[in-house]
Amino acid sequence: MSDGYGTPIRLHFDGGIGHKIGIGDKPFPPMELQALSIALSVERKVGGMPIPLFGGSRIGIDLNMVNSTIVIEGIFTDDDVNRRSSSATAATSVIDFAVNQAETTSVGKFVQIANSVFFNNLEKLELKEKQSADSSVTTTETIHFVPDNSKNFSNPGVSNVVTDTNSPSGTKVYTHSSSTTPAHIAASVVTALGASHLNSTITGSVSTSEFAPAAGSSKLTLTQGVNGAMLVNDSVKWFVDADNYAPYHRPFSGGSSATDLNNKSAGDKVQDLYGILHNTDRGTAALVAGLAVGVATGGVGLAAGIVAGGVLAFDGLFNGDYPIGLQIPYNSMITADGGKKYSVRNFMIQTGLFVDTNEKIASGNTKSANVDFSTTDETTGIQGTIQKFDVGYNAGEQHYTFQMVFAPIDMII
Numbered sequence: 001m002s003d004g005y006g007t008p009i010r011l012h013f014d015g016g017i018g019h020k021i022g023i024g025d026k027p028f029p030p031m032e033l034q035a036l037s038i039a040l041s042v043e044r045k046v047g048g049m050p051i052p053l054f055g056g057s058r059i060g061i062d063l064n065m066v067n068s069t070i071v072i073e074g075i076f077t078d079d080d081v082n083r084r085s086s087s088a089t090a091a092t093s094v095i096d097f098a099v100n101q102a103e104t105t106s107v108g109k110f111v112q113i114a115n116s117v118f119f120n121n122l123e124k125l126e127l128k129e130k131q132s133a134d135s136s137v138t139t140t141e142t143i144h145f146v147p148d149n150s151k152n153f154s155n156p157g158v159s160n161v162v163t164d165t166n167s168p169s170g171t172k173v174y175t176h177s178s179s180t181t182p183a184h185i186a187a188s189v190v191t192a193l194g195a196s197h198l199n200s201t202i203t204g205s206v207s208t209s210e211f212a213p214a215a216g217s218s219k220l221t222l223t224q225g226v227n228g229a230m231l232v233n234d235s236v237k238w239f240v241d242a243d244n245y246a247p248y249h250r251p252f253s254g255g256s257s258a259t260d261l262n263n264k265s266a267g268d269k270v271q272d273l274y275g276i277l278h279n280t281d282r283g284t285a286a287l288v289a290g291l292a293v294g295v296a297t298g299g300v301g302l303a304a305g306i307v308a309g310g311v312l313a314f315d316g317l318f319n320g321d322y323p324i325g326l327q328i329p330y331n332s333m334i335t336a337d338g339g340k341k342y343s344v345r346n347f348m349i350q351t352g353l354f355v356d357t358n359e360k361i362a363s364g365n366t367k368s369a370n371v372d373f374s375t376t377d378e379t380t381g382i383q384g385t386i387q388k389f390d391v392g393y394n395a396g397e398q399h400y401t402f403q404m405v406f407a408p409i410d411m412i413i
Contacts, residue, residue: 007329007344007369008032008033008034008035008329009032009033009035009038009072009074009326009327009328009329010030010031010032010033010326010327010373010381011030011031011032011033011273011323011325011326012030012323012324012325012326012327012373012381013029013030013031013276013321013322013323013324014253014254014282014321014322014323014324014375029256030327030373031269031272031273033072033074033404034074034075034076034077035072035073035074036073036074036075037072037073037074038070038071038072038073038328039070039071039072040068040070040347041068041069041070041071042066042067042068043066043067043068044062044064044065044066045063045065045066045067046060046061046062046063047060048060068349068407068408069387069405069406069407069408070326070328070382070384070405070406070407070408071403071404071405071406072402072403072404072406073401073402073403073404074401074402074404075266075399075400075401075402076266076267076269076270076399076400076401076402077266077398077399078263078264078265078266078398078399079263079264079265080263087258088133088227088228088256088257088258089227089254089255089256089372090130090223090224090225090226090227090228090254090255091130091223091224091228091229091230091252091253091254091255092221092222092223092224092252092253092254092255092374092376093221093222093249093250093251093252093253094219094220094221094222094248094249094250094376095186095189095219095220095222095247095248095249095250096182096209096210096211096212096218096219096220096247096248096249097119097182097183097185097186097215097218097219097220097247098112098113098182098209098211098212098215098218098219098247098248099111099112099113099209099211099212099247099248100113100118100246100247100248101246101247101248101249102246110211110212111212112182112209112211112212112214112215113182116175116176116177116178116179116180116181117177117178119145119147119175119177119180119185120145120147120175120176120177120180122145122175122239122246123144123145123239124142124143124144124145124168124239125142125143125145125189125238125239126140126141126142127140127141127142127143127200127202127222128140128141128230128252129141129200129201129202129224129225130201130224130225130226130228130230130255131226132226133226133227133228133257134228135228135229135230138230141193141198141200141202142170142171143170143171143172143173143189143192143193143198144168144170144171144172144173145172145173145174145175146168146172146173146174146175147174147175147176147177148174148175148176149176149177149178151174151176152176152179153174153176153179153180153184156180156181156184156187156188157184157187157188157190157191158191160173160174160175160176160184160188161173161174161188161191161192161197162174162197163196163197163198171192171197171198173185173188173189173192181215181216181218182209182212182215182216182218182247183206183215183216183217183218185218185247186204186206186217186218186219186220187206187217189204189220190204190205190206190220200225201224201225201226202222202223202224202225203222203223203225204220204221204222204223205220205221205223206218206219206220206221207219207221207376210352210410210411211248211411213352213353213354219376221376222252224252224255227255227256227257227258228255228256228257229255229256229257230251230252230253230255254374266398266399266400267400269400270391270400270402273323273389274389274391276321276323277323277386277389280321280322280323281322282322282324282385282412282413322385322412323385323386324375324383324384324385324412325373325375325381325382325383325384326381326382326384326406327346327369327373327380327381327382328346328347328381328382329344329345329346329347329369330344330345330346330347331343331344331345332344332345332362332365334362334363335362335363335365335366343368344368344369344370345362345365345367345368345369346365346367346369346371346380346381346382347381347382348365348378348379348380348381348382349378349382349408350378350379351378351410352410365379366379367379367380378410382406382408383408383409383410383412384406384407384408384409384412385406385407385409385412386404386405386406386407387405387406387407388403388404388405389402389403389404389405390402390403390404
């Protein structure tokens, strides 16, 4: 691809089988947007205040608080007769051991767990491992968490992971109430999935926590080894029988099978997005259901109710059709391959602590515009969601016009 003038903007959805609006049980694919104009807006919360007796001088405080919007104006047209295809992808999931799942019930309240004794409350994690392209064929991989304060783990993630026949038999991760850290647990789960223990096709990788960066590499991203969607009823049983603590977690989503896409009319495309935006959810329903469970039990074990309600809600209410990201291509000279005038890159927004200048600017934008979008990688596009969607139509025309307001947001629950 020599330049990006013909590369469409792609709107991505948050995986899952959705409302079966693709083909059969396949998830809703990324939607290509034919844009006529794009407006990128950034508003920084900063202002000046005059200082008395200083000759009109002003002082301001900049706390690096930023609002951002993307406005896209374009048209929906009928597909032509040429079929397009989408490549297969594997479902992914995220666990952040630095944050209590219950903390997400309060907006902005993401506090690193203060006491490692919480890890001794974990009992087991049951992961559904996809076995074939058929979404219904899975097996369960179980990791037991065993508290043992008598052991001194010199190499957490290795020396505290064992497989034996003692009750409970299977793969175990030992925890210590005074020395186990969120990063230890994340590394231990990766080890438990490996060939020496479960030999699972599910792979794990760790990275810095988005919620509590000071906790280090406590964020665990799990990736299925077989491409394709995970059925809703194949949701993981997260931290079974957790009493007072369950880490922040999200279900497997985003997997899809390679397929030819059905041709759609302009009206079909409008209906898809118009219908989704009237009723879509990324997981908040799980928290509400959890609170309802806690209330229904008279407030006893509210945190456990949230966990149980989360499992229930993700099993039945998580649709996987939530608009979660944009890939907006542009032509780049500074990253162009030798002999070429341009390379094609996607606009990106790098936020968070410890992000250096080179990671924010064009020279650090090194991934192709064709990279798969991921909510766990800010270099693959812009995560956020749609705030407003207006559609226009003139009688007799074969196209619809639209204006979309997209809000970049790093963490949506």
